Amino acid sequence: MPSQPIILVTGPYLATQAKELAEASGYAIVHTPPYPTEYVLKAHIEQHDPVGVVARMGQFTANAIAAGKSLKVISKHGAGVDNIDVAAATKHNVQVIRAAGANAVSVAEHAVALMFATVKQLVPLDASLRDGRWEKASFEGRELFGMRLGLVGAGAIAAATARLARGIGLELYVYDPYASDENIAAMGAHRVERVEDLLAQADIVSLHCPLTAQNHHLLDAKRLSLMPRGSYVINTARGGLIDESALLAALESGQLAGAGLDTFEEEPPTQVTPLMRSTRVVLTPHIGGATAEAGARVGTLAVGGIIELLAARPLAADRLVNDIVQPADATPSH
Known part of the structure; x- marks a missing residue:
């Protein structure tokens, strides 16, 4: 298992630019299969203990959120957060953010x-x-x-x-x-x-x-x-x-x-x-935003939001979905 803190991506793809941004900031990227079930998502969270998640495919349920011992932030790969249990995230002091407008x-x-x-x-x-x-x-x-x-x-x-x-x-x-x-x-x-x-x-x-x-x-x-x-x-x-x-x-x-x-x-x-x-x-199979150009913009915005939030740097108010106390600086040491 990588020694760096983990950013979990729900789905098999993340733009190269976003991966490079995460790695340059000291994070490792781990992927789930496409549209993971709650069981599969929980298993990945329990195994890898991510500090952040890029939510792309499937439902992010209360049980999956509760499994994240180190989880601080769920970053939607896009704008709509209806696949994330925001109330459960708030209960567990997990910040939900969005990458609106990039696609x-x-x-x-x-x-x-x-x-x-x-x-x-x-x-x-x-x-x-x-x-x-x-x-x-x-x-x-x-x-x-x-x-x-x-x-x-x-x-x-x-x-x-x-x-x-x-x-x-x-x-x-x-x-x-x-x-x-x-x-x-x-x-x-x-x-x-x-x-x-x-x-x-x-x-x-x-x-x-x-x-x-x-x-x-x-x-x-x-x-x-x-x-x-x-x-x-x-x-x-x-x-x-x-x-x-x-x-x-x-x-x-x-x-x-x-x-x-x-x-x-x-x-x-x-x-x-x-x-x-x-x-x-x-x-068409929900691919309106699935272009190389949008993937690069949304991916870097989603990953960048995790990095910024864990470094205790403020994000624009319209990117914050729920109202919690943002974490103290958790930036990986180099």
Whole structure:
């Protein structure tokens, strides 16, 4: 076992730049398998006794947190911390931090790619042509130019999506009760006060908000029914924001023309669901932020946060998820 203090990464990958940063600061990196179960995660924590964890894949439960005798900080490899039991971390005096914004460009590009693929029907057209059918005579598509895009959330990813969408010629509307008027104006968007009003006027709705207990199934059957017939839903945020059964019903009825999904209620899925079999849906396995460029930025920010916090150097307030007394200097000696 390495003699240096350990940073555990939940998942098999961390950007080279992030690993080099950790090693240069006196830490050793240890990985779990992809999407570790609670049993596997606890076993790794008990074996390696990490001082910090970079949370990438799977759920970080209360039992796993309790197993960390030396654990001081859990650093999310990204922005959303719904896979971390923050209350348990607080109880055990473990600081939870996030690396928000570093993957914004990659996720925004993916959101727009899903818009194009879904609205332009690229997947079923590709499949039909590979199956020997030439369906030009019966095909009628739609232009994205001039369509109304409703963004739920006004954070870094939504802002990056807005920049790309303006170049396409989409009209922008934003629902985010926590964003300032100045931020929404800077996005080139119109503010909408209620999510129901946003849904009622949007040809495309793209989700860019965290998953919380309050907004679980934000898009349920009732709200999906408010959208204009033949509209689209894009989700690169969190699967739990959408009631997947209601989404399938809306697609099958023609209420929605299509959906582009990078996130799902169960990740990874244990079965191919009826929603996933729908030809009206474009699917990707939660890889919107999985680019070399975003991986380097997010990884170094996540690891850097651990190093800074353990060295008792202050982090920006928006990176701190819970409120605990930050540890005294625990920087490895060289």
